[in-house]
Amino acid sequence: xxxxxxxxxxxxxxxxxxxxxxxxxxxxxxxxxxxxxxxxxxxxxxxxxxxxxxxxxxxxxxxxxxxxxxxxxxxxxxxxxxxxxxxxxxxxxxxxxxxxxxxxxxxxxxxxxxxxxxxxxxxxxxxxxxxxxxxxxxxxxxxxxxxxxxxxxxxxxxxxxx
Numbered sequence: 001x002x003x004x005x006x007x008x009x010x011x012x013x014x015x016x017x018x019x020x021x022x023x024x025x026x027x028x029x030x031x032x033x034x035x036x037x038x039x040x041x042x043x044x045x046x047x048x049x050x051x052x053x054x055x056x057x058x059x060x061x062x063x064x065x066x067x068x069x070x071x072x073x074x075x076x077x078x079x080x081x082x083x084x085x086x087x088x089x090x091x092x093x094x095x096x097x098x099x100x101x102x103x104x105x106x107x108x109x110x111x112x113x114x115x116x117x118x119x120x121x122x123x124x125x126x127x128x129x130x131x132x133x134x135x136x137x138x139x140x141x142x143x144x145x146x147x148x149x150x151x152x153x154x155x156x157x158x159x160x161x162x
Contacts, residue, residue: 038079039109043068047076048102048110049117051086055101085109 024030038044046065050056056064062073077100080086085106091097102110120127 035083038076038083039085039113041076043072043076044080045113045117047073047080048085048106048113051100051102051106052110052114055099058098058100061100080106 025032025036039048043065046068047061050061050064058073058077061077062068062070065073068076077086077088081088081100084103087101087103087106089099089101091099
């Protein structure tokens with residue numbers, strides 16, 4: 001455990017196992033951070049949203065999620081399966097046929113993630129405006145620094161401090 005981490009200690013009437021299970025997401029060594037990373041990663045969110053629509057094969061998921069590589073999709077599905085959010089069913093046929101679907105717990109977390117994704121899409125115009133305003137402010141600040149540097153005579157720019 002790192003020095004800056006808050007140790008996981010039980011509250012009154014709580015066992016250490018209960019405290020660890022609940023987690024302390026702000027502590028650097030909290031196991032819930034790993035799960036949070038799996039669920040909230042770029043591909044984790046999108047996989048959960050796709051699987052809210054029911055059972056899908058690997059290739060179907062990949063087609064629906066633009067830009068995901070085969071490797072990243074496979075890793076994401078493995079993480080979500082390991083965390084208990086996705087059920088993987090491999091059928092004994094040639095070519096291999098593997099189906100993915102959400103578990104009960106996966107449905108629950110997928111609803112939460114989908115709510116966040118919907119909020120972002122609904123508010124995207126405002127978000128894009130804020131990004132443009134921030135970018136314009138940063139550009140103006142950079143130009144101001146550049147103009148001040150250009151306006152400083154060369155003799156002053158290279159002068160030794162007194």
